[in-house]
Amino acid sequence: MFKFVLKRIGISLMILFFASFLVYGLTVHSGDPLQDLREQNDQNRQNRIDQRIAQMRLNDPWIVRYWDWLRGILGCARLQCDFGSNRSGQDVNNLLANAAESTIRLVLLATILGIIVGVFFGVMAAIRQYSGFDYAVTAIAFVFYSLPAFVFAVLLKEFGAIRFNNWLAAPTFNLIFIVIVAGLFALFCQAIIAGEARKRLIVAAAAFLGSAGLLQIIDVTDWARNPIAGLWMEIVMGIAAAVLFTALLASLSNKRAILSTLGSAAAMILLIVVFSSQLEDPTWSFLGLMLLAGIVLAVAISLTFGGYAKRSIMWASVWTVISINFAVLVDYLARHWADYYELVRGRPISTIGSVSPNFRGADDFWLSLMDTTTHLILPTLSLTLMSVASYTRYTRSSMLEVLGQDYVRTARAKGLPEHTVMTRHAFRNALLPITTIVAFDFASLIGGAVITEKVFGWKGMGELFETALKNVDPDPVMAFFMVTGGIAVLMNMLADIMYAYIDPRIRR
Known part of the structure; x- marks a missing residue:
């Protein structure tokens, strides 16, 4: 196993090296870093151009500049990383620390929630194959999977923040809303429960009455503004x-x-x-x-x-x-x-930024956490629901394939309880393809976060990358690449290691 891990680490480092060389070369040749200065009529224009040429070392061959950047990155082995500086002379290390904290917090939470929710619904859809629940989950997964990130983010801003904040000014539920929500929840609960129609009907009735009663209590007690x-x-x-x-x-x-x-x-x-x-x-x-x-x-x-x-x-x-x-x-x-x-x-759900500017409750732990959480809700939900769609589809497909294997039928024939067959025999083997999807999905979520951050006004990796690419500024672009590309390579390496753990045959 140790030799297997070392081999994967070596391959991952080689991939990062060749990819960094390619990205650096493409960035420095993507435009003119002096274009904004050339278009000015300032008398001091030439002096500013000379300063930027010296700051960005534009007279040096790009191979030499790449080698110097690479030497700074190799300092990470001594815990002394040097990501260089941007065209204004700002230290990219500081810019990266602030940007990466926001983006990774957003993407990591979306990934965890996407895995939990997506795998759960995928397993349940496989167990209830060709049922109403299966068809509903499949249809909803396709809708979320096909929606562009920016469209879904804009819809969330409108209905999840602006209109919800307006509703909080006078939070009341009318009878039609209560009946619709309780009915949908009842349909969901009876679809999950297996068994005869009478049993599902009892579950649906209990779910309907319980959810309707809960909504009525929330309405009467003004729970939306003063939670009990x-x-x-x-x-x-x-x-x-x-x-x-x-x-x-x-x-x-x-x-x-x-x-x-x-x-x-x-x-x-x-x-x-x-x-x-x-x-x-x-x-x-x-x-x-x-x-x-x-x-x-x-x-x-x-x-x-x-x-x-x-x-x-x-x-x-x-x-x-x-x-x-x-x-x-x-x-x-x-x-x-x-x-x-x-x-x-009275506007608790924010539509822009990762924190409230000049927030007066920043010294209180719970108020500060509340501010961070409310800013996370909408962008996290935007990324999570798109991620849930892919996890649901792949989990369902993987579980259906595993449930048709001989060893699953043998386990049932031995008289093992159904939950034992599902958790110990079927689910573990169904995890193999899901492990691959987790690695690729994490990398794709970082790419999707660039768009999501733009819509919600987050000062994260997306803004750092967009600004640097527009300015033809290679050091911040490479900082973005090292974090996002490094995480993608790391996740794929961990996926290979998890393969070997789940199925020992892969080690050979």
Whole structure:
């Protein structure tokens, strides 16, 4: 395995080298970096032209300039990267640090959400092949897949921000809206549940009544502007996650499994109660340590009381703890929602930028996180839904192919529970092609982020690349290439390594 990894690393470095040579050459020959100065009638024009020629070293052959740039990049091996300077003399290292932070935060979140949601719906569509749910998921996936990034981003700005902010001024639901939303949710729930028509009808009725009642409660209590937050969020999430992950990874009929996951949830909630004062104004390191402590407790409880299926129960408990920590974030953000609403003057969902300029709540952890989150919602949703479409289609296709294999039929013939057949036999083998898609999709999302950032006014990698290319300024362009191309190559290398882990035969 070690030799396999070293070989992949060597191949990846060679690809980066040849690609950087090609991109640098294309950039320096893409236009005239002095064009804007040549078109001026300023008396000092020639002096400014000479200064820029000296700053950009335009009298040197581009091969020499590339070699000097490459030497600066090789300094990364000593943790002393030098990405050069732009045509104005600004250090590209500083420009890149600010731009990359915004873009990678956006793309990484979109990728994670796209994988989780897309793989889930792809698996469910494969299990319910040729059902109404399958046809609906397929149709929606094709719509999102075919929509151009800029069109979807503009629609989100209009309906997800401008009109939603207008609605928040007087947040009410009329009866028609409640019936339509509850009906769609009921159709979705009954489509996921397998079984006879009577069972699906009961699920649909329960989903309709539950969602309609929830919307009515939100309407009456003015929850959209003053959310009812509290420990109940963590408790409800803990119970729901314990039941869900036990059903998926173990079995609800296994009493040790459900008791272990519920015990892990109770331990995590106890930690939240004990450290409630610190949670009022925490740090990311404190939240990380609390999550780590919850995971350690979950593993200990599972190994002690898990019985014969300790590994499956352990993973169910760990995911339950992670879900509760997510509920903590939602809970405390909801507690600060009303304050944030006042600070942004009733326009909480932003249509431009990655942070609010001169935000008065920047010193408060939760208000600062709220500001960052609300700016992330629309661009992340734009990238996520396009990513979900591809993951759904590929996951469905891969699962259908695996479900037709002999070893899956053998597992069912041996009498194994259906969830065991799906998770341990079918899903793991279906992951092989999905691993490749993850690598390529991450790179394509960075490309899509350039357009999305333009629509939402983000100061990220897209703006850095666009400005540098327009100015025929190679150093910032190469900085963009090294981050985006490096991540793409890294993801493909990790995909090859994951191949070898999932299927040991590939190592040979």
